[in-house]
Amino acid sequence: MKKHLARASAVSLVALVAVGLAGCATGSGGSGDAGDTVYFGVSSATTGQYAQYGDQFKKAFDLAVKEVNADGGIDGKKVALKYEDSQSDPKQSVTVAQKFVADQDVILAFGDYASSASIPASPIYTAGKLVQYGYNNSNPDFTAKGSQYQWSTAITTTASYTWTADYIKKQGVKSVGVTYLNTADWGIPAYQAFEAEAKKIGLKITDAEGVLDSSDDYRPSLSKIVATKPDAIAHIGYGPDAAKIVNQLRSTGYDGTFYGGQDEESFDATPEAEGSVIGTEFVETNPDAGVQKFVKAFKKAYPSEEHVTLFEAGAYDALHVAVAAAKAGGTTREGILKGFQELKNVPSVVYGEISFDQKTRRVADPKLTPVVLKDGSWSAIEK
């Protein structure tokens, strides 16, 4: 009996101590050697269902860091990133946030990927007075309901789907069928913006079906939409779900234009997606010199990548914006916040130039470019 006693208490104690020690090792680490390096934290998904995006971001971040450092860093200080995997899960994004807040070397944190992981972490960043740069958070509420510490260069879903409705109407389309992702943090607000604008400009929505990105089979929803005979079909969602939808849409025999999707590998390579039209902030075939320089550098660094998408471009931009803010305001937490409040006309591969609207803490006056998918790659539509 005694033996079991000892073992039981040993097991429990070891576990407790292990967690405690790990805490000492990670929680209080750093702070001494920070003199010549500026650290940004990145909270994103390296594993789990969103790992695809985490990987795209990381490639772009790493490339941008290399460039900044080759270029002299921030006033002679090197830039380095601390990555933490959150799986874009709020349970983990809050602990990651706390980790960054506790690590005095970190002067800004990027992320998270999904708003359902970013927003729960926001109060922790705010309390820690650490800027949370949601470079991918298109949910307007990330900044609108956040504090002065939440900033984003992602175009809001509201802006982008208001634009989409306008653009579709301008093509002479009178009626449209819609599929939208039924997600609280993204698809629903996006659809509401689309619906409101459509109503305003007289674009008829024949049928709108909420769908889930985790579904595989959209035929029952699509055959219902097609039965209402819309001129075109718009999908409010991402690349992988758009690939599935356009595949199954074409198999219903529908041949109107498909507005939607995202410039993303699985969508671009789907033969059925040919001729799809989207509005994007970034297209790799843009002849602009800055864009071409970035695309070339990216493909050189990662030869296996066939395409450079908005995800990479957005992350690449974000790092440069953060560096510019640190240069303007200083390499401390207060400094970089001040930098954000002053930033103007930062060169950008996505928007050309970035200035912040200080009220919304978003990019002032973002532009979208209509592009069409031809032979598996996107090209801007000439007017």
Place this chain on the structure above:
Amino acid sequence: MLDTLIAGLLRGNIYALGAVGISLVFGVMNVVNFAQFSFFGLGAMLAWFGIVKLGLPFWLALPLVLVMCAGFGLLTNVAVVRPLAKYLPLAAMLSTFAVSQILDNASQVAFGANFRAFPKVLPTSNFRVGNLAFGTSDLVMLGITIVVMVTMSLFLKYGRIGRAIRATSQDQEAALQVGIPVAGVQHVSFVIASALGGLAGVFIALYVGVANPSSGLETGLVAFVAATLGGLGSLVGAVIGGFVLGVLEAFGIHFFGDTAREIIVFAVLIIVLIVRPGGLLGRVPLISSEPLTGTFLGRGRPFRIPKWVWPIALVIAAVVVPLVGGDYVLTTGTQVLIYATIGAGFTLTAGQAGVLALGQAGPIAIGAYSSALLTTVVHLPFWVALPVSGLIAAIIASILSSPIWGVKGHYISIATLGVGTVIVAVIQLVFPQGIYGIPFPDWFGTPLTSPLAYYLIDLGVLVITLVVMWRIRRSHLGKVIASVGSDETAAVASGVRARDYKALAFAVSAFFAGVGGSLLAHQYTYIDPTIFTTLMSLLVVTIVIMGGVNLPYGAVLGSIVLIGAMELLRFTPELRIIVYGLVLILVVRFRPGGLLVRNS
């Protein structure tokens, strides 16, 4: 209408293939095999790799994929499932979950997480019915399924091994006695099931047009439901279940939209189980004890923990950790404590009453939403909303699950999974938007925003939970509930109303789940339905099993290990989940009864 019917049949075809594999393994091993889900994604990715990257023709790639999946299946059975299944189906089930995590992530490391466009092997839209076009591809898939099913049934009816499989699934002990090599039979079943899983995965990819390593998950879950619907262990039932679900799903989506998909699937399941507790064609389980836990209680005794451990543990948790750990440790600690609270409450259902409910995310979500609404709309203080949301969770969860307590065995697990999923899906329909600005708890006007404050609040709640659970266990009530769990027939014979006590145990567990949900909501200050997933439910179950399914304080240790381990493994980000899965398997392998339960 005809086009919807055809869409449903095409879909049901894939469910049927997956369900047959699940049912086959269940029949011969009495284990629910979560790893089966992974073979869908794995099959699709292997086929993609063979065709696109290696340039193999489809008809060569397909058998290769099947052979590889079969090989992985055999390995899973030899290394993990079989050593455990004989003694502890519960531990075996937990380790199949770990295997599925490892397979998914290994496949992700190998192939990348991206969705890939799956090559078009055969024409997909050369026939038309109404608004639906379908192609040779679909007909070939249907044809292959029919051939496979007919071959399988002939094999099971007349084949030597086939008959051995049936004998084993009818009565394992008897099969052993008449000289059937049960181990070999189980290996063969696993091989067949995994190959079928791979085949279904390739079919999903062909049908959908894109694939990624985790793309089989959703389909796997529905296939699992289909197997239950048909009656676990019945292959004909699995096929019927697959097609029934496929067709009902298609019509449901047609009338109510894709967002109602999960509600439709699980509502069908729950209704069928209420009417026929053994599924459409399954036998109603007659065993008196629950297969998951009954065998389990007899096989281990908890370590006796000396009294002095408690004050020391409390001092460590309440004084040492706050002093030594930084904010990061404290924030991790809050998550550990909240899940420990939920887990400790859950031991009454899972351990004492012997019902391994799988849908705890449901009551957690009810608690979180109640607390959020009570504080933001009604403006109640946090301290009132906290217990009230626990009560609301207990009441709603009890009402919703009241019809299912007559269901027994594995079926109750699946039925509770259904109830939990439906709860979250309904919440998503009612509040599609997330809820923002949930206030921080405050102390006489001072908002408690620091990690330390949360940590102490959560610790206080956990201590109260443990005391309550301890009191319940020692009380007459606790003993009655335990009698239901360890031998239901004996309990009923002694005049105990087993159903009611199970429901009561579940209500108590739901109360603490609701309290946990409320704590989460006030810490995140934002909630939306995507937070309350099936994975959350599985985490709660894993935590409880890890510590010892019957021990409230075991849940604390389980929570420390499972949530702490995820944080500790940060040093190897890419392999984090794989290592996590391996650790889980090792723990289960060497301490199958839980960390605090001694082997016997």
